Structures are given as structure tokens and as C-alpha cells.
Amino acid sequence: xxDFSKKYKLSDEELFAPVNHDDLASExxxxxxxxxxxxxxxxxxxxxxxxxxxxxxxxxIAFAFIYPVIIHYDPAVNPYLNLTDMGxxxxxxxxxxxxFGFNIKWIFGTSGQGASTxxxxxxxxxxxxxxxxxxxxINMSIGIxxxxxxxxxxxxxxxxxxxxxxxxxxxxxxxxxxxxLVFSPSFWTLVFAMTVIGWLGMxxxxxxxxxxxxxxxxxxxxxxxxxNIFKIALKNILPFMTSVIVLEIAAxxxxxxxxxxxxxxxxxxxxxxxxxxxxxxxQNAMSTPGWGWEFWSPVAVASVITVVLYVVGQNxxxxxxxxxxx
Amino acid sequence: xxxxxxxxxxxxxxxxxxxxxIVMVLVYGLMNRDLVFAKDGNFGKQTxxxxxxxxxxxxxxFGYLDYVPYADYMLMLRQNGEIDEETRAEAVKLGRAEDGxxxxxxxxxxxxxxxxxxxxKGYTVERLGAVVSRKKVAAGGQxxxxxxxxxxxxxxxxxxxxxxxxxxxxxxxxxxxxxxxxGLTFTLYDPLYGGEKFSPAIIGNGTKHKYxxxxxxxxxxxxxxxxxxxxxxxxxxxxxxxxxxxMTQSQGSWVQSVITYPTGLTELSADDLHTATxxxxxxxxxxxxxxxxxxxxxxxxxxxxSYSRLGYSFVIGIIASIVTYILxxxxxxxxxxFKEGILDKAGTVYIMFISAxxxxxxxxxxxxxxxxxxxxTMFDMDNVTKAMYxxxxxxxxxxxxxxxxxxMRRYMIDQMNSDxxxxxxxxxxxxxxxxxxxxxxxxxxPIVQGIPGTILFAMTGALITERVYLVPGAGGLLIDAINQYxxxxxxxxxxxxxxxxxxxxxxxxxxxxxxxxxxxxxxxxR
Numbered sequence: 001x002x003d004f005s006k007k008y009k010l011s012d013e014e015l016f017a018p019v020n021h022d023d024l025a026s027e028x029x030x031x032x033x034x035x036x037x038x039x040x041x042x043x044x045x046x047x048x049x050x051x052x053x054x055x056x057x058x059x060x061i062a063f064a065f066i067y068p069v070i071i072h073y074d075p076a077v078n079p080y081l082n083l084t085d086m087g088x089x090x091x092x093x094x095x096x097x098x099x100f101g102f103n104i105k106w107i108f109g110t111s112g113q114g115a116s117t118x119x120x121x122x123x124x125x126x127x128x129x130x131x132x133x134x135x136x137x138i139n140m141s142i143g144i145x146x147x148x149x150x151x152x153x154x155x156x157x158x159x160x161x162x163x164x165x166x167x168x169x170x171x172x173x174x175x176x177x178x179x180x181l182v183f184s185p186s187f188w189t190l191v192f193a194m195t196v197i198g199w200l201g202m203x204x205x206x207x208x209x210x211x212x213x214x215x216x217x218x219x220x221x222x223x224x225x226x227x228n229i230f231k232i233a234l235k236n237i238l239p240f241m242t243s244v245i246v247l248e249i250a251a252x253x254x255x256x257x258x259x260x261x262x263x264x265x266x267x268x269x270x271x272x273x274x275x276x277x278x279x280x281x282x283q284n285a286m287s288t289p290g291w292g293w294e295f296w297s298p299v300a301v302a303s304v305i306t307v308v309l310y311v312v313g314q315n316x317x318x319x320x321x322x323x324x325x326x
Numbered sequence: 327x328x329x330x331x332x333x334x335x336x337x338x339x340x341x342x343x344x345x346x347x348i349v350m351v352l353v354y355g356l357m358n359r360d361l362v363f364a365k366d367g368n369f370g371k372q373t374x375x376x377x378x379x380x381x382x383x384x385x386x387x388f389g390y391l392d393y394v395p396y397a398d399y400m401l402m403l404r405q406n407g408e409i410d411e412e413t414r415a416e417a418v419k420l421g422r423a424e425d426g427x428x429x430x431x432x433x434x435x436x437x438x439x440x441x442x443x444x445x446x447k448g449y450t451v452e453r454l455g456a457v458v459s460r461k462k463v464a465a466g467g468q469x470x471x472x473x474x475x476x477x478x479x480x481x482x483x484x485x486x487x488x489x490x491x492x493x494x495x496x497x498x499x500x501x502x503x504x505x506x507x508x509g510l511t512f513t514l515y516d517p518l519y520g521g522e523k524f525s526p527a528i529i530g531n532g533t534k535h536k537y538x539x540x541x542x543x544x545x546x547x548x549x550x551x552x553x554x555x556x557x558x559x560x561x562x563x564x565x566x567x568x569x570x571x572x573m574t575q576s577q578g579s580w581v582q583s584v585i586t587y588p589t590g591l592t593e594l595s596a597d598d599l600h601t602a603t604x605x606x607x608x609x610x611x612x613x614x615x616x617x618x619x620x621x622x623x624x625x626x627x628x629x630x631x632s633y634s635r636l637g638y639s640f641v642i643g644i645i646a647s648i649v650t651y652i653l654x655x656x657x658x659x660x661x662x663x664f665k666e667g668i669l670d671k672a673g674t675v676y677i678m679f680i681s682a683x684x685x686x687x688x689x690x691x692x693x694x695x696x697x698x699x700x701x702x703t704m705f706d707m708d709n710v711t712k713a714m715y716x717x718x719x720x721x722x723x724x725x726x727x728x729x730x731x732x733x734m735r736r737y738m739i740d741q742m743n744s745d746x747x748x749x750x751x752x753x754x755x756x757x758x759x760x761x762x763x764x765x766x767x768x769x770x771x772p773i774v775q776g777i778p779g780t781i782l783f784a785m786t787g788a789l790i791t792e793r794v795y796l797v798p799g800a801g802g803l804l805i806d807a808i809n810q811y812x813x814x815x816x817x818x819x820x821x822x823x824x825x826x827x828x829x830x831x832x833x834x835x836x837x838x839x840x841x842x843x844x845x846x847x848x849x850x851x852r
Contacts, residue, residue: 261687
């Protein structure tokens, strides 16, 4: 020290300044930055198919949610606009365009009441997609939370297994029809009926997954070190389940759309013009030659919507598995 | 093992009872009971007081309440021997006034007795005066007196389960009927076959069924009526018939043969005399019956040419399941074996199509393709050809093939990454050897668990498939019942489904434990 101050003719204070110990800086690890969700989307968009499917989904959603607003679609008015025009009923697209002149609304022909099938389909799709998303959101949230508790607590497990055995045996169609009869056959009644016990399946699935991961050694170690159960659930187990949950949600949304179609077909639907309702109303027309468009176009649109949602969900689920991020 | 299965069965029984209870709450508790008249053609024809009594009668049939008209009470007193016929005939007459001011003295005495008796038991006693127009009693306006009490849910549940299995005995026919010596006769030579052919039978007198045990030429060849399952009487789906019978009774057109009736009359008829049940006083009311029958066992089912509802569903369901296993398992295995190959990719697309597209859409698609290929798309019970079964079976099998492929592939791939496979590989076994000798055995275990369920649930039928192809199966029974507010069918069918589901879970576990020596349900082995 003496040498330095002599050599440079500087005092100790000038040569050396005390550095504060920075706790934060010492915690930093120099490693490449990894953001989970960024990686998920990077992997997701690496697959070109996903861009195509996502574009398709965007178009479908635009038609379902924006198109009816633009044309001011009113379910109480629009289906009956051409009721008095006898020549407008049950037209296939070619005849409809001949009859009305070209407009995008005639590309699927007309219904038995002379209304544009195209317009009704998008209004119906909006209702069906909304129904599916709302039901999926409710059932998945309840299912995940209750499933986690069910999986963690052995006491809850005993009770819930019995509940599952009993409630799982109640026919869903019966429950829905009773709800529809007791309340009114409206959108929210159906949401209620489908979510009363609808979360049970998801909860059971999550419970099984939690039980598998719960007793792994690293969780045991974590618990021995005193980590509380919420932290274990959130930090140790949830990351393992993200891709599984995404996959389940992905399968659930098209599942609910299909289920609504099924319910309407067997006559247990609601009194709003959902996709299922359109299909059910058109099923008699199907047997008449030349009237098939009324039936097949809502069926085709429903299928395209469900397939697109399903593919997006599956691939998002695959991408959200960290093992694919390498 | 036995103890474990017994425990599971008891557990299952409790679940079943709870399920039935909840369903009863749903249909009897929550639904408006006036709905039962919504599809009832007779209801509109009832007028005045008859409307009220008709409603109560129907509600009693549906199991909502217990309804006792005054006349029935008097008949009961007569049958118990408390009063003679003359008193009954006189006392049963009601005065026109609602307050009872113009009843005869005798009537008034018994009306009071009736009222006191039922009010003390918690019933509501109601009296309706005659509806008079122009000094005459209007149509359906006869005075009425009756008592009724709502059944509580627990009471109903208790009655339902205690009455579930009906054991026939020689005191089933009411004691005041003089039917000769009551008893069971065992014979080695069934009198219906002329009394010479060897065919053992048990014949009862005083029982509900005349033939309690007999052999005939129909599957399963030996039949019994000693204990019958009583799931509740259907109201609108098939009027007046028990739910279980609705499901198991053969359908279609009659099959006639030459029949010798007990009186010796020989005739071409579709009657199945083995099914005779007792109907009080029926023989006296009809000359036709007098010519044929020697006693009051006159209620007879007919022989029909086609399967029952359950039968059709089961035939179609079981063939579809077999096709599913035959196609789905090898395809799933091959997909896993040649992962990322062409078959795997094509299979994945197919699985995706089936999982995503609404079932309605692909069933109609299969139907469209089938009819374009010239296959029959309508099921006709009276001229059944083998070709009619093809499309329903295909429509049922193809979707389940997809899920079978999906799971088999999943299980195989999961096993491929496990340690024992790596060990086998390092030991020098070829991939194909590992695959078929080790991996497949382990991967098949979860599939084995599902087999009993597949077989049992083949009976319940597939709703949309049966509807689209007009198959007269059991799949639509629950929905029909719901649409027609047929409460007892709803409860009966739910019970049936619940029993199947409990049984298939238990049988699946037992089968799995038999196949896989590592799984054991006994406490010790754990």
C-alpha cells in the first residue's frame, strides 16, 4: 500500500474507494435469459401449420363475432325477412344467387323460411363458441382448483371419491333436461346445467395427476425443508401440469360445441339459434334431394370450428411442454 | 380378493342408492308435476270433478302420492269382512252436496269413519260436490270423496328398492278369490307340450305367473318367473309395461304357430302361454277367454319375431366392440412401433378428426358414404338383412377405433421410455422382440381393464347411431322418457346404467388383477 501511494503520488483515499456489497448483484447468474411463455410461442410459431390454422381461427372468429354486428343481425327479425317470398325457400346456393343476385350471404343457400343460411350460421357460431368458452372456463377453473385440493388432501380424497362415484353416474342429459324444465330453456340455464357437475371430470383428472407428482422425491425434500403446501403446489407441481391443462382446455372447448350440437339434435337444446339448433331444424330438410345445403353447411362450419380449435389447442399444448423448448 | 370385491360391491350398492335418490329428487322434487299431463291425450277429455280425480289417479301411478277414493275404502272394508255387500252398496252412495247435508244416515256414518281414519294417518281428505247443470249431474260431475297424501322422497326410495325384486308366491292372488287349492306343482312333462314330451316345469296356483319355471325353444331356453325385476311401470314410453320388460321384450311382427289352449281349443296364434299371469275375474268377462282358458291366468304376451331393445343394441354394440379391438389395437401398436412414419401421421390425423368433429357430423358422413355405396341406411325390423347391420356397426366402431388407437399408442410409447426397455436393448434384444415380447404385454393391461365395461355398455345402445339408422334399440330410451316425462322409466334406466357402471369398474379391476400378477387387492400383499 505504501508503494502505490509513493509510485503514483496519490493518497490512499484517492487510490481506494470502499465498494458497497450489493446483495442483488451477487444473486445474478450469468445464463441465457429464459422466459417460459416466450419459448412457448417461439416453439408454437416455429411450426408453419400453426400460422395457417391460427389465421383460419382468426377468420372464423371474425365472422362469428364481427360479421353479425356489421349486418345488424337480429335473431328475432332476420330469420323471417323473406317469409312471404315463396320462391325463396329451400334454395341451394346457385338458385339463391340467381334469385337474389350475388351477395356473400347467399353462398350457403336459404333455409325453409327463406332466410340466409350464411347469416344464421355465424350468429349460431357466436352463441355456440361463447357457450363453449364460458362452460370450459368455469369447469376448468373449478376443476383445477378442486382437483388440486382433492389430490393433496387424503381426507378430501376419501370423501370426493364417493362424491365422484355418485355424481358421475347421474346421466348428464337428464340433469340438463330437468334444469331446462325447471328454469327456462335459455343460454344461461344451459351454462348452469353444464357446469353443475361438469367440473367433476377435470377435477378427477387433475387429482390423479397431482397424486402422481405429489410423492416424487423432490417434493418430499421440498416439504422436509419446510416449504409450505401452496408453494409446492404453485412452484413444484403446476409447471409440470401446464401443458396437460392446456391440452385439456383445448379438447374441452370443441367438446362443448359438439355436445351442444348433440343436445339440440336430441331435442334437449335451448330456444336460441345456436349451431346445434340450426342443424336440428334442418335435419328434416336433409332427406329431400336438393335441400341438403341447409343441413350440411352448419354441420360443416361446426366441424371446421371444432377442428381448428382442437388443432390450435393441441399444438399449443405441445408447445407448452418445456421439454420441447430445446 | 373375495373380501375386496365384496367391499367394492357394497360400496357400489351405496353409490347406486344415492344416484337413484338424486335422480328421484330431480324428477319428482324439481319438475312440475303438472307436466305429466302435457303429452297425455286422455287428460283433455276429462271434465269437472273427473279431472281432479283423474289427476290424482295419474299422480298415484307416477308415484307422486297415495290416493284412496272412498269407494276403494268401502271395498276394502267389505273384503276384510267388516261389512256385508248390502251395507257397502248403500253406504258408498254420496249425496250431491259438498258439505254432506243430503247424505243418507248410513253414508254419513261411514264417511265420517273414512275421514277420521285417513286424517289421523296424515292424509288430506277432500270432498267434491256434484256439478249440476239444469238439475242433472253434468258429465264428469259426480260427487267425489277421496284422501291423498304425498309420498316423501325417502318413503319413495324405500318402496322402490324394497319392491325392486318381486318374488312370486302362492298368496299373491288375494285370499278372497276362490281358485281352488293353492300350491306349486312340479312336473317333468309340461302340459303345454301335450304332457308327453320331457320338459320340466313348475306350475303355480295362487301365484301371479302360472309358469314359474319352464323350458322352451327361445334363448336362453330355460326361463323363470319366480323372481321378477320390477323397475317401475312405464307410463308413456310403452304404456303400462314394466321398464325392465320394455327393454327385454321382443319386438316386431307376430310369429304364429298352432297352439293348444288349456280348454283343448287348437288355433293358429302368436300367444306364448308360458307367460300367463293372473287377472282377477277376467275369464268371466269375455267369451273369447272362456273358450280358451280354464282359469283366470289369461294375461298373455305374444311371441314376436325380432330381438328386444336391449337385444338389438347388444348385437350391434358387441360386434362394433369386437371390430374396435381387432382394428384399433394392432393399428395403435403399429403407430407406436413406426413412430413418425406415414401410418402414425395418417392415424394421428384420423384420431384428430374423430375427437374434434361433432359425432353427429361424422355419423351422417358415414351414412352418406354408405348410401352412396348402395348399403341400406334404414333398419327394418320385419325384413332384417345382414346388410342393415353394417352401417350402424361401422358408425359405432370407427370412432371407438380412433380412441383405441390413441390410447394403445400412448401406452406403448410411455413404456418404450422405461428402464426395463433400455435394459433389454442394452442386453442385445432386437426392437421387434422388445416390442412384442415385453412392451405389448405391459401396455395391454389398461386396455384389459376396459373390456368388461365395453361388453356391459354395449347393451345400453348408442343414441345418435340408433336414431340416424332407425335401429329399435335401447339407446333412445332415456331421452324418450325425458321427452315424455315418464318418471319411472327415467329412474329405472338410470338405475340400470348405474348398476352397469359399478359392475364394469369392479370387473375391470378384477380382470386387471388376474392378468397382471403385480396388481393385488389383498391387504397382505401390499
